[in-house]
Amino acid sequence: MATEKKAAAEEKKVYEEKKPYKEKIKELKKKYKLLGKLEEQAVADEQKIQKNVINNLRYIQRAYEIESQNDLADILDISPPQLSRILKGEQMPSLSPCLINIYRQFGFTIHDFIFNDVELIDWRRRVIKENLPVVNDMKYSGIYQFYYFDTSENRGREKYTHGDALMSGIMFIDEKKPEADKQDVMAVFNMSKERADSFYENTLKAGKVTATTCKDIFKNLSGAYYGELEFSVKHFFISLNFGGLKDRVQMIFHFCPDSNEREYIGGLGTMLSPSKSRISKPCFQYVALVKASLDVSEEEIAAHLLLRYPQFEVCNMAMDDLVNFTADLYRTDVEANDRLSKLPDVQKKTLVKNYVDKIVNETVENNMLRTVAVSGEDDEAFCRYIKRVNVNMHAEVK
Template identity: 30%
Template structure:
């Protein structure tokens, strides 16, 4: 009967060192503390410190809990440096269907990002469009080696004041052939601006759930685009995060992404990112204004004569201000939405101004490539023979 040779002291120390390095990365990228991880996995804080410093190899029960909470491949975690993102996870299906995997792969790659500076106090922002714009890069990639079943993750580097900085970073990252190399470069040179997170897709939307150390979280939600093209070219998302500046506050804004740099002016880009609404219903306000005008100038002589011109002006002004305020409250301050039409408007902006001449064919020539959830008709401008509706995928 054969027996397994015991590991040498050097081998044990090497395994302990690798595990310690990977534990520190897991803690950093999940924005947690050693104490939190120790409590989560059921060990003492001092024991966790020894594990993280590579002083000893964790016990088997610890590793089992680690796999349960974070889905890691223990063999990889114990034998090689993990430069790929490790995030806390919930159980998923063993494998995604081929159709969904193909859809996810369309989103993989490097993107430019466009958003607005949120460091100023609300109501006191005096930045010009050019000064108000911030830029960044987004990287979506497939990571099949760490988790059970295929996973898709993302990383972002945000906070550039000029598109040139973002472009220089993207060009340097394109020199690498693997996600491990790209993530290592981001970690090495851009860790203070880096966000890491997961990429998930539902039947109608795409979710980018990212974190920046212990200071920020960012959830970006995009419309899912289904067509017969090989790559996703860009879209506009809502993003919820923490504002920059002297006082850090929760903030919601629009977040544009594009696979290619765009050449629109700062004013055009800012306009596309404003929380605007294409139509506002004002019938009730118009009726109220007409009622006041008839009362002051038409119907009732007693009322007309009892108000001086300045008083009539004050009444009209008050009525108009109230109507504008009520309509703004209903339409501009309750929520901000991105419709498929808004997403297409952003796409057509970047398509018409993309610096890359191949951009025009990246998403297709149809006016609206989104999958229509309802029945199609011949006069539906979104009907496209190349677009197919997929069944609801597993998250």
């Protein structure tokens, strides 16, 4: 009984000590408009953090089959007595080297290790990894040329022809490092097709330069973007940025798990980026990626990048209304006070025309520009086009 009273007294003492701090946090939260509840913004319960730390360290030792605490201490670059104190709840792990090495060696972020159950995180990570496709590391690495449309003009003021609006760029996808899940990517945008063709053929020796040489070439380019390629079950994603948050590009392409090709030759995907104009705006469009420099016209490539109009039918109800309206205009058996039937033919034609415009515009608005997707058939058709062009190019060379 005495022990329980002592514990209750100590708990009350801790609460009273923290009360002024909580009140202060409440005032600061209101002053600076901090997000979240007071409990979330205040210092977290140290006992809960200690429990997480102990459980997570024990899980790491068990999951990675680390034979002894001494080995775990060596991996974390701390002394065995220090690790022992942490596991007993007598000491919190230091940021460096302990927590940093937990991230470096096991991949758990400092936040997850302190606040979450890393066993659950590891399980989720393992499930995702097991469902990911087996990727040939060499299949997607190499030098590519890509194509997209110029976005510097506002809508309605675009270039006169699709060929005039076509832009190109060069991309290098590095080989995947054994310890990494992603592949490094470098890219240069805003090149004319002619300049990109020349750069690909001459500077990059038609994609034959070594990875080291290619990296050196990109590093010497003033407008180079840097990023990563990573895979999901059905797609691969290329994320690029220039100057930190100054400019970012996200590309999404189909992953081809059923393809027997030794290397990825290219595909049709989507690209989201800020438009290039006086005032940058979010922009979405198709993008074509090719592991070659295609010796074809700008117009021919541009034809594959046009956002396709969906096929739709004008609804029957709207057409019935139009037919009935037109019939009423030209009926002869009408009452004398029916003003529509007495209108001149020119005005009747104008009314019908306006009615047709209304139906078409409403139907188009209801069926277009909601979503635009690259189907598997679109991607396969573009791959067949690349193969056909390459075969013709090689035949001409011979």
